[in-house]
Ligand code: ATP
């Protein structure tokens with residue numbers, strides 16, 4: 001039997017990984033300017049963490065989680081990052097150490113969904129969580145941070161920001177009743193899932209991708225009319241700050257998102273480019289002011305977002321090529337191999353990327369290998385060079401060759417590699 005990768009799980013080979021690294025670096029640098037530091041939590045958590053926080057009647061919990069029992073524990077491979085981070089925040093009593101915490105994370109998530117372009121079973125998210133700030137400034141600042149990361153940091157245009165408010169728990173309950181009243185007369189026009197969830201969690205119908213549910217949702221009541229005074233003031237504050245920041249957004253009163261933990265502000269970043277088909281949402285997030293308390297912690301408000309890295313990579317322009325060796329060392333005989341290794345080590349200690357040819361053979365073959373790798377210089381070490389205490393250095397692009405004393409070779413080559421690296425590509429030497 002031929003063993004292949006698990007369906008919906010992708011290998012990222014080094015040619016592609018260079019683009020991933022560029023995105024990850026842009027993410028880390030960007031959010032660091034807003035005060036976010038990385039947290040790393042386990043990939044496995046107790047199943048109850050997700051089923052309680054994400055919600056028993058969500059698609060993620062009902063159908064998508066990879067859960068199993070082992071050594072007496074019910075475990076789940078994390079489908080998202082927010083619940084685990086919140087669990088860690090409570091477990092380590094982080095609120096006693098600092099009033100406001102800003103955490104970022106980046107890593108694989110797992111959901112047993114039907115694979116499609118931009119939809120995988122192992123996928124990667126980068127996200128941020130902000131704990132301890134209840135005000136609308138936090139919401140607006142986070143939305144602006146995401147938009148400038150996409151636009152300036154990653155060079156992705158054609159992004160639409162969609163915004164809604166779900167209000168606090170009381171509003172949710174009233175909205176639930178309004179939705180049950182609205183959907184009940186058309187119950188048999190809904191998808192099977194939605195019929196089943198109608199009583200328990202009618203908000204899910206608004207988030208359904210089934211065309212029958214989409215059609216039925218068109219005239220659904222707006223939650224914005226049910227917001228109480230404090231919720232409405234918060235939402236107005238978020239919009240006012242976004243206006244001040246010149247962030248354009250669309251208020252979408254039917255935006256509810258797939259996880260149950262959200263309160264108040266909810267947002268989504270969608271590409272209008274058409275490149276991702278039905279998977280056009282690239283970032284999702286919102287407030288979850290009750291989660292920390294729900295996990296047994298103090299009453300600490302929170303807001304966060306997660307972005308789908310594969311989807312953003314599809315939209316990110318520009319090629320990113322792998323780094324090439326600056327120096328290729330070609331030993332021409334067995335006697336020269338040890339000296340070649342020593343030179344390689346000494347160059348690397350000086351910060352240079354080096355490959356030492358271990359396959360041997362004729363000089364011509366080794367020069368071809370150096371060229372194929374895109375090396376800048378090839379150092380040729382033969383018996384004659386060793387006897388004279390020199391190394392031959394071939395400038396592969398400039399087609400020049402000279403000799404340098406072997407004793408100084410590491411310093412000389414490191415200086416040449418540095419000078420080369422500071423030249424724009426293609427510049428004549
Ligand atoms: P969708 O509506 O596309 O299923 P979602 O509402 O389930 O997304 P979230 O749980 O909010 O998504 O996750 C945030 C982001 O993570 C999404 O906007 C998307 O970019 C990405 N994402 C979610 N699920 C997947 C997946 N299965 N494969 C790839 N990316 C995903």
Ligand code: MG
Pocket residue numbers: 258
């Ligand atoms: Mg989903």
